[in-house]
Amino acid sequence: MSCSIRVTLFCLLLFLVQFSGRVCWELSTVVCKVPFVCGCEQQDFRPDxxxxxxxxxxxxxxxxxxxxxxxxxxxxxxxxxxxxxxxxxxxxxxxxxxxxxxxxxxxxxxxxxxxxxxxxxxxxxxxxxxxxxxxxxxxxxxxxxxxxxxxxxxxxxxxxxxxxxxxxxxxxxxxxxxxxxxxxxxxxxxxxxxxxxxxxxxxxxxxxxxxxxxxxxxxxxxxxxxxxxxxxxxxxxxxxxxxxxxxxxxxxxxxxxxxxLPLRPHHVRECVKSELRLRGMPLVSRVVDSVVTNITFFLNDMFSSIGCKTVAAKLNIHL
Structure with missing residues (x-):
């Protein structure tokens, strides 16, 4: 069945529901109980x-x-x-x-x-x-x-x-x-x-x-x-x-x-570089080092306590 025909039938169904006198039906329920107009796999599902x-x-x-x-x-x-x-x-x-x-x-x-x-x-x-x-x-x-x-x-x-x-x-x-x-x-x-x-x-x-x-x-x-x-x-x-x-x-x-897994310092460093690239900015070693230094680590600075969670916020301070 073509998409246009489905649209027509779907709209007709909603029209009949609205004027059938069965006011106990909620529109949201009706929409969820019939197959979507053109099907999600035809419309938006594009696995890559x-x-x-x-x-x-x-x-x-x-x-x-x-x-x-x-x-x-x-x-x-x-x-x-x-x-x-x-x-x-x-x-x-x-x-x-x-x-x-x-x-x-x-x-x-x-x-x-x-x-x-x-x-x-x-x-x-x-x-x-x-x-x-x-x-x-x-x-x-x-x-x-x-x-x-x-x-x-x-x-x-x-x-x-x-x-x-x-x-x-x-x-x-x-x-x-x-x-x-x-x-x-x-x-x-x-x-x-x-x-x-x-x-x-x-x-x-x-x-x-x-x-x-x-x-x-x-x-x-x-x-x-x-x-x-x-x-x-x-x-x-x-x-x-x-x-x-x-x-x-x-x-x-x-x-x-x-x-x-918990992240090591070199992983956090890569997060900082990735954020810089995302912003279209040069990879300045001084800036990267400053951000990493201000991240909290545990076990003799072996693992980050908060991963890369605050990298973007701390980068704003050190730019």
């Missing part, structure tokens, strides 16, 4: 995995595990027309290590409009779920929102930032959508993407990074299996985490836990 691999190689510093996992995992998911379940990723690590940065790169290379795409949905606990006493209401609304948007687009991307700040128990309401046995009318929801971002587990990641450094091992020798078990236990048993005793972990619904 070669571009993603290039972005990660050029712009992400000190995160070999993320580079190894992401392109392969996303390629397999995108190229599979009927995957067993959605691709569910959990980005874990300290502030400024690249979790949000990588999320934006992934989305930009999946959807033409990037984070501005109507098929990319972001949730922030402090903004969307601020009151623990309203947990039941949040559960109802979140489940409805996820299901409605999966009906519109089976390739939807859902991003949950600061998952550790979510009220415990809330995330379990979407657990059915993360597996392979749920039914979403009019859509193959198993082709969707879920990205969770968290700092819980940072201590376990830092501990492994420090132990490898003490043993004089290259950080690139760290493998996923060195961290996966301890990370799962840490976030599952953390009562302050939104994943505390979560079914998502119990049922192993994360395809990958992606650890983001």
């Amino acid at each position: 995995l070669a571009g993603l691999e290039c972005d990660l190689s050029k712009n992400l510093y000190g995160q070999h595990l993320a580079k190894e996992v992401l392109v392969t995992a996303i390629r397999r998911h995108v190229e599979n027309s009927n995957p067993e379940k959605p691709l569910v990723l959990n980005f874990i690590g300290g502030s400024g290590t690249g979790k949000t940065f990588v999320t934006s790169m992934v989305v930009k290379r999946l959807y033409k409009a990037g984070l501005a795409s109507p098929y990319v949905h972001q949730f922030s606990p402090r903004l969307h779920f601020p009151y623990v006493e309203e947990l039941e209401k949040y559960k109802k609304h979140l489940k409805s929102w996820i299901e409605g948007n999966l009906t519109v687009c089976g390739r939807s991307v859902f991003i949950f930032d600061e998952i550790d700040q979510m009220p415990p128990g809330l995330i379990d309401v979407i657990e059915p959508f993360l597996g392979g046995s749920w039914v979403v009318y009019g859509s193959n929801y198993r082709r969707s993407f879920f990205i969770f971002i968290s700092t819980r587990g940072e201590e376990q990641i830092n501990h492994v990074a420090v132990e490898f450094w003490k043993a004089q091992k290259d950080r690139e020798e760290i493998e996923l299996q060195d961290l996966e078990s301890s990370l799962s236990k840490a976030i599952y048993n953390d009562q302050k985490s939104g994943l505390w005793h979560s079914k998502v972990i119990e049922k192993n619904l994360f395809n990958f836990l992606v650890p983001f």
